[in-house]
Amino acid sequence: MTTVINQHTKQSGHRPSTTSPLAREDFGSDFKWGVATAAYQIEGAVHDDGRSDCVWDVFARKKGKIRNGDHARHACDFYHRYEQDLELVRELGFEQFRFSISWSRILPDGHGRVNQAGIDYYNRLIDRCIALGIEPWITLYHWDLPQVLEKSGGWKNRRIVEWFAEYTAVCAHAFGDRVRHWIVLNEPMAVAGLGYTTGEHAPGNKGIHNFLPVVHHLALSQAEGGRVLRRLLPEARIGNAISCSYVVPNSQSAADIRAARRADALMNRLFIEPALGLGYPKDAFPFLSNIKRFMREGDRERLKFDFDFWGLQNYFSVVVQHSYLAPVMWLKEVPATLRNVPTTGLGWEVSPMGMYEILKQFHRYQGVRELVITENGAAFKDKPQDGKVDDQERTGYYQEYLDAVKKAKNEGVNITGYFAWTLLDNFEWAHGYSARFGLVFVDFKTQERTVKESGKWFARFLKKTEK
Ligand code: BGC
Numbered sequence: 001m002t003t004v005i006n007q008h009t010k011q012s013g014h015r016p017s018t019t020s021p022l023a024r025e026d027f028g029s030d031f032k033w034g035v036a037t038a039a040y041q042i043e044g045a046v047h048d049d050g051r052s053d054c055v056w057d058v059f060a061r062k063k064g065k066i067r068n069g070d071h072a073r074h075a076c077d078f079y080h081r082y083e084q085d086l087e088l089v090r091e092l093g094f095e096q097f098r099f100s101i102s103w104s105r106i107l108p109d110g111h112g113r114v115n116q117a118g119i120d121y122y123n124r125l126i127d128r129c130i131a132l133g134i135e136p137w138i139t140l141y142h143w144d145l146p147q148v149l150e151k152s153g154g155w156k157n158r159r160i161v162e163w164f165a166e167y168t169a170v171c172a173h174a175f176g177d178r179v180r181h182w183i184v185l186n187e188p189m190a191v192a193g194l195g196y197t198t199g200e201h202a203p204g205n206k207g208i209h210n211f212l213p214v215v216h217h218l219a220l221s222q223a224e225g226g227r228v229l230r231r232l233l234p235e236a237r238i239g240n241a242i243s244c245s246y247v248v249p250n251s252q253s254a255a256d257i258r259a260a261r262r263a264d265a266l267m268n269r270l271f272i273e274p275a276l277g278l279g280y281p282k283d284a285f286p287f288l289s290n291i292k293r294f295m296r297e298g299d300r301e302r303l304k305f306d307f308d309f310w311g312l313q314n315y316f317s318v319v320v321q322h323s324y325l326a327p328v329m330w331l332k333e334v335p336a337t338l339r340n341v342p343t344t345g346l347g348w349e350v351s352p353m354g355m356y357e358i359l360k361q362f363h364r365y366q367g368v369r370e371l372v373i374t375e376n377g378a379a380f381k382d383k384p385q386d387g388k389v390d391d392q393e394r395t396g397y398y399q400e401y402l403d404a405v406k407k408a409k410n411e412g413v414n415i416t417g418y419f420a421w422t423l424l425d426n427f428e429w430a431h432g433y434s435a436r437f438g439l440v441f442v443d444f445k446t447q448e449r450t451v452k453e454s455g456k457w458f459a460r461f462l463k464k465t466e467k
Pocket residue numbers: 038041186187190243313375421428429437
């Protein structure tokens with residue numbers, strides 16, 4: 001696919017125009033509305049019922065890795081409070097709940113011995129969702145690799161493809177009778193980039209030499225996971241969730257436009273194109289040609305899998321410029337905070353137009369059947385006052401982004417669902433508890449939950465009108 005690097009929205013602060021207030025009905029009666037979570041960010045109970053350490057447990061114990069020395073040993077204590085938290089999902093009006101499985105609860109040794117207590121926990125969670133009329137969506141891998149596997153090289157070791165296939169099969173056997181929607185990997189680019197190259201995320205490995213083998217093993221695993229699910233659960237709807245950001249060059253110079261194409265290749269094309277049979281996007285980023293060193297005969301075929309849907313996770317747009325100071329990528333981002341555009345509490349550009357453009361961009365791939373926004377949301381500085389969290393900026397963010405989704409859908413993009421990120425304020429990886437993304441405020445000292453005004457807005461928006 002030739003990606004069109006857009007030239008007109010360097011300041012993508014401008015908004016799609018809302019002609020009438022947003023209504024649930026505008027998205028169609030079969031559009032899926034959900035809220036997304038991830039095991040490590042909410043569960044806590046890291047040593048309960050036979051769970052082994054994952055890479056994040058070990059990473060969080062090291063000094064200086066997580067803001068304020070935070071850790072996820074208790075997080076939101078969702079492991080023990082899932083029943084009441086699922087009531088909140090229902091109260092907010094969502095009919096789909098996306099959660100991830102902790103590999104270390106299911107296979108504490110990474111592979112081999114199955115921990116029945118781990119299976120039992122997710123069975124209780126799934127059954128509770130179904131009892132409440134909420135459809136469970138499983139993510140198999142949301143970054144919490146069992147530490148024992150990291151000791152054997154983790155995603156650097158090609159054997160991970162087999163380990164992941166085994167884990168996938170165990171989950172398919174255990175939960176496939178009740179779960180129809182499956183997401184294989186969550187944001188593999190973050191694993192390769194932050195986990196194994198810059199070291200900002202667990203397992204904290206640094207070095208560009210890790211990047212290509214890790215990318216390749218993740219790309220092989222996403223396809224292999226898909227194949228295992230399809231074989232064991234022929235009725236399942238199988239997807240993969242990738243991060244994506246609309247990329248804009250800082251100027252119309254040839255160097256900036258090439259830099260934007262490289263960024264686009266990394267941020268948007270790297271994991272979808274091999275699955276679609278297009279190979280890695282070497283055209284825009286020649287460095288990727290070196291990946292052939294890690295490819296074996298038959299890999300081009302092995303990388304392919306025909307996913308039923310692609311999960312897109314979009315938060316912001318990026319503006320990039322050429323830079324001689326950044327070897328390999330030769331580019332740098334122009335921070336949103338220097339561009340006079342609206343930003344969230346993490347300094348991410350609020351760019352509903354970027355959501356619209358990215359949906360259009362992915363829609364252009366011939367092999368993409370269906371798109372689902374599997375994450376979208378924003379962190380702001382929330383302060384409870386008199387039992388209320390008046391987070392108007394977050395509500396505004398959601399309204400504008402949903403308007404952009406609606407615009408893309410009306411123009412023919414086959415988008416069938418939207419998941420807000422996220423239900424509860426939670427362990428936001430290296431930011432610890434300092435970044436709050438929830439629709440529900442969590443007091444981490446008392447574990448008290450308060451539905452924010454944005455959560456109440458969703459409840460009103462999603463309420464079905466009686467016919
Ligand atoms: C991840 C989430 C994370 C969110 C906000 C996504 O990249 O999948 O786990 O909390 O973004 O940073």
